[in-house]
Amino acid sequence: MWSAAMPKDADGHAIDWNWVRTLDLAGGVSCASDADLEAGAASDPHDLIARDYAVRDRLEPIIAQCSTAFMTDFDRIIASYRLPRALAYANRRLNDELALLIARGVAEGRWTVTEERRRRATVPVLHATDGNDAALADIQDRSADVANARADRRGRQREQERAGRRDMMRANLGSATSQAGSAMLFGDDKPTRSATSQSSQPEKSAQDVANARLRDYRRPDWRDAYLPGRDVDAVMGIDIETTGIDPARVYVIDVGFEFMNMNSPSPAQTSAYQYEQDYYEAGDAYGQSRLAFGVPARAARLGNEFIRELTGIDVRERGPESGLRLFDEWPAAQQGLLRRLEAQPYVAHNAAFEHGFFMLNVAGYAESYRAGNITIIDTMPMSKRWDPGSAPSEEHPYGDNKLDSYAKRQGALDAEHHERHLGLEDAHVMLVAMKHHLGVLRAEGRGPWGSDGKGGVGGKRCGRRW
Missing domain, CATH: 1.20.58 (Methane Monooxygenase Hydroxylase; Chain G, domain 1)
Incomplete structure (x- = not known):
């Protein structure tokens, strides 16, 4: 098939x-x-x-x-x-x-290795110890070249599609618009300027650059599909920790999730869950869970110092001898997680990351998502669209939408503490921030309650929406 x-x-x-x-x-x-x-x-x-x-x-x-x-x-x-x-x-x-x-x-002693950033990807580069790097050409990692070529092709395709739409609009409106008028209307066919006129254009000031950056930042983009609607209530917040960023290359080692109602009262709980941080309070959260997973023997042998420093998880201690099962070899764990993901909208910060790992790790997830049984809400576009504190600045020229920053602006973390980079703890501060943010937006008539807000639960979902 x-x-x-x-x-x-x-x-x-x-x-x-x-x-x-x-x-x-x-x-x-x-x-x-x-x-x-x-x-x-x-x-x-x-x-x-x-x-x-x-x-x-x-x-x-x-x-x-x-x-x-x-x-x-x-x-x-x-x-x-x-x-x-x-x-x-x-x-x-x-x-x-x-x-x-x-x-x-x-x-x-055959070669040394350096990590090099090449536009969209960081790759290991081998350097021959005898100086003959040409002899290693066939075993250099091509990942960056492939990723960059794909991105360039997508850019050209998008431009061709935009050009096609502009041509169609010109054809439809040609009888009502003069040639000069069409150039002004569509804004893409700029009149040819002489070298003298081009050189006479003043350089953009720092304020002009900042204003242009802010305009670009405020333009709608694909992440807006993940924004919540006015009727969002019971959700499951989830965060995963992995050994890297490519779901086709690395392993899920930690999953944390919990539930929170954005509007209605939370169900009564018999006991309060204890987070790793003693300054975290469960508050309105319920149904907390943390799942730890192992890695194959070869991955454990490799280790991962970056992940150890970031999360505190030592991959060398997650091999077969640890007794921890691998997520991609544990159907029962996958099915248990899938049932929870289907039961109500799930929320993640930069949800495309979790979605990509679920597609390639959780049996039945892709099929359920395509069938419209899964709804995804993302707090990252909430930060970008509805939190003025995220706007571009000299320190953050593309906006400050990290979970740590969003949670602090929304009162879920204080200035002395930081995002923990563990699944459950990060899911918790994310939901606390989201609930507070929605409360402010509702009171001010912004966000989902603004003129361009969504009705219903919102979020990204295939097929018919709720």
Whole structure:
């Protein structure tokens, strides 16, 4: 079914579905044994890395296209999202192997590694110890090049669509508008200016730049679909901690969620939940839960110092010997979470992050989302649209919409404390901030209660809304 609905991958290349069918997704798609990962092994790490990259470079563009193909499959040719989840499952373990093979090369003195930011992605760059970097060209990470090329293609496509819409409007209004008038009307066909007139234009002042930045900031964007409506009430706040940002490469290690009513009274509770921080009070929250998950042996061996410093979770202690099960291998945990996500709208800060991980980790989530059974609310656009304190500044030129900042502006955190970067604690301060914010907006007749606010529950949902 996938082959009929998705002939090309995210980079526009024809997919060899016969090759996909040969992959042992449960057993693994990498080529190295555990012995190959040890420094001094007889195998050549260069050759093993090249073979693993060859697989990943074919696999990840397929995974990247699956969401679009699935969500736009209006004839329902594709019934299940199981294949993308299986591809991502195999790809995570492939990436663990790649990282360990690169580390082996470092240990053997073959190369050194630096992390470099290249527009949209940060990638490891290998440097040959003998100075012959050209010999390593076939085992350099191409992720940044791929991500940037995709972004550029999307930009060109959006511009073509805008140009098409402008042309259609001109055709429809051509009889009522002069040529000169159309240039003024649409604002994109600027008159040609001479070099003299261009050079005479004054430079923009700092205030002009700030005003232009604010205008851009206030323009509607795709995140506005996640804004709540006037009738939002019972919600589940959720936050996840992971070993990275790419759901097709990394693991979910911590999930925290709780419930809160934005309008009606909360149900009576028999006992108050104790958060990690003793200064957190449950208040109106109820049904709190924290779930901890493990990682495969190779991921534990790699460790993750950044995540340890950020969250306090040491991935090296989350391997098989810890007794913690992997989220992507635990159907019961996935189904329990899915039932909760379906029961009422769920709220996250930068909800696209959680949504992406749920799509590739939770069995049945993609199918339920497409069927319209899941509603998602995001507090990040609430911060951007309805919190004046988030506006761009010299310190935050693109706006200050981090959960930590939003929670402080809404009284959920004081100046002495910070976002904890643990699932339950972050979900709690998010809901406290959201409830306070909605109360202020209601009293002032803004946000959902403003002239352009949404009726009903709001949020992003496929199909018919509530």
